[in-house]
Amino acid sequence: MRIHRVRGRSLAEALERARMQHGEAALVLSQESADNGDVLLSVSERRQASSRVFEKLSTAATAAPVPAPLPARPAAAPRVGPLPEEPGAGDVRVRLLRSGTSAAWVERVLETVSASGARGAFAIDAAARDLAGRVRLASSPRADGRTRAIAFVGPTGVGKTTTLAKLASRLVRAGRRVGLVTTDTHRVGAFEQLASYAEMLQCPAEIARGGDELAAVAARSAHLDALLIDTTGRSPGDAEALTHLARSLDSARAxxxxxxxxxxxxxxxREALERAAVAFASANPSAAILTKLDETRAPAPALELASATGEGVLFLCDGQDLAAHLTRATAEAAADLFLRGRLP
Ligand SMILES: Nc1nc2c(ncn2[C@@H]2O[C@H](COP(=O)(O)OP(=O)(O)OP(=O)(O)O)[C@@H](O)[C@H]2O)c(=O)[nH]1
Ligand SMILES: [Mg+2]
Structure with missing residues (x-):
């Protein structure tokens, strides 16, 4: 059996091409999504022209000739490949695969779509409703009269300092008193980066070397509404540094x-995100923030992981601009990211 790869901009186009190139009897063995969103099919040619795979895969599979002495044996032709799908559900599947959604989430969403009876163009609305309920959203941080101390942790270069500055900028614009502090004494220029944001926002900036100093800074900051704490970016593989980070946050928490x-x-x-989620669990995150949504059209792995972190996803960032590129995560935005790969 020879396997051919067929590409199309949509599932319908890929199936049409497969039909043109390899005949009505060809079998679709698997379907996947390419980086640019195209649909890739693995197709095998079969010589039994009587099977009409594209109309009914299962019927075609059993239509292959069977040796006469063994009539009870299953047909020799492989019974693999997706069953023909209702076009609306097919469109939802292609969109989810394109945004990098895991097989488990795709199947669960499609089960709900199918159970809802939504077909054609309505399937996407049913999928959006299901996804909106499936993604966990962390509740908005509320002012309760006490200083909120919030530490930003994560792998190197993900945008911790920038996101902290975006949140500080938003709070300052809302009239809140904000202080910035960094425990990053490791990276060259880390304090200078924070201090320049602090200058821009006209708020204080300090360095804390370890948990005790952090607790002391927090104790001095009772007059502030929020103390935003920057931390050193750590590789998920650096167990020693991660333990040190967790310890210093724990001692400040005391x-x-x-x-x-x-x-x-x-x-x-997805692999890097999974490693990060596991590695930073020791810092006890209460929520997740997704950055660099503007740099990908496959944000689903990050959303799935963020949804499972603490109370869920809190903020979404899609650019470098302090004033414009931080938004509260909403159910609608999450559904858009899964189904369109980007924010509305
Ligand atoms: N495109 C894009 N770039 C971003 C976003 N957030 C941050 N960046 C950029 O990512 C780069 C790193 O940002 P930082 O805030 O310094 O990242 P960090 O996690 O603090 O880095 P370390 O402290 O070195 O671990 C900078 O060039 C930011 O402008 C975003 O949402 N989209
Ligand atoms: Mg930083």
Whole structure:
């Protein structure tokens, strides 16, 4: 059996091409999504012209000739490949695969779409409703009269400092008193980066070397509404540094209520995101923030991981601009990211 690869801009186009190139009897063995969103089919040619695979795969599979002495045996032709799908559900599947959604999520969404009876153009609305309910959203941080101390943790270069500055900018614009502090004494220029944001926002900036100093800064900051804490970017493989980070946050927590937000870059691979989520669990994140949504059309892995972090996804970032590119995660935005690969 020879396997051919057929590409199309949509499932319908790929199936049409497969039919043209390899005949009505060809079998679709698998379907996947290419990086640019195209649909890739693995197709095998079969000589039994009587089978009409594209109309009914299962019928075609059993239509192959069977050796006479063994009539009870199953047909020799492979019974693999997706069953013909209702076009609306097929469109939802292609969109989800294009945004990098895992097989488990795709199947669960399609089950709900199918159970809802939504077909054609309505299938996408049913999928959006299901996804909107499936993604966990962290509740908005509320002012309760006490200083909120929030540490931003995550792998190197994901946008922790930038996101902290975006949140600080939003809080300052809302009239809140904000202080910035960094525990990053590791990376060259880390404090200078934070200090330049602090200058721009006209708020104080400090360095804290370890948990005790962090607790002391927090104790001095009772007059502030929010103390935003920058931390050193760490590789998920650096167990020693991660333990040190978790310890210093824990020792500050002993005297100060402190939350941790895990910052994840949506442009990272699923494997990198999974490693980060596991590695930073020791920092006890209460929510996740997704950055760099503007750099990918496959944000689903990051959304799935963020949804499982603490209370879920809190903020979405899709650019470098301090004032424009931080938004609260909403159910509608999450559904758009899964089904369109980008924010509305
Ligand atoms: N395109 C895009 N770039 C972003 C976004 N957020 C941050 N960046 C950029 O990512 C780069 C790294 O940002 P930082 O905030 O320094 O990242 P970090 O996690 O603090 O880095 P380390 O402290 O070195 O671990 C900068 O060039 C930012 O402008 C975003 O949402 N989209
Ligand atoms: Mg930083």
């Amino acid at each position: 005297t100060t209520p402190l939350e941790t937000y895990l910052v994840l870059a949506a442009s990272a691979s």
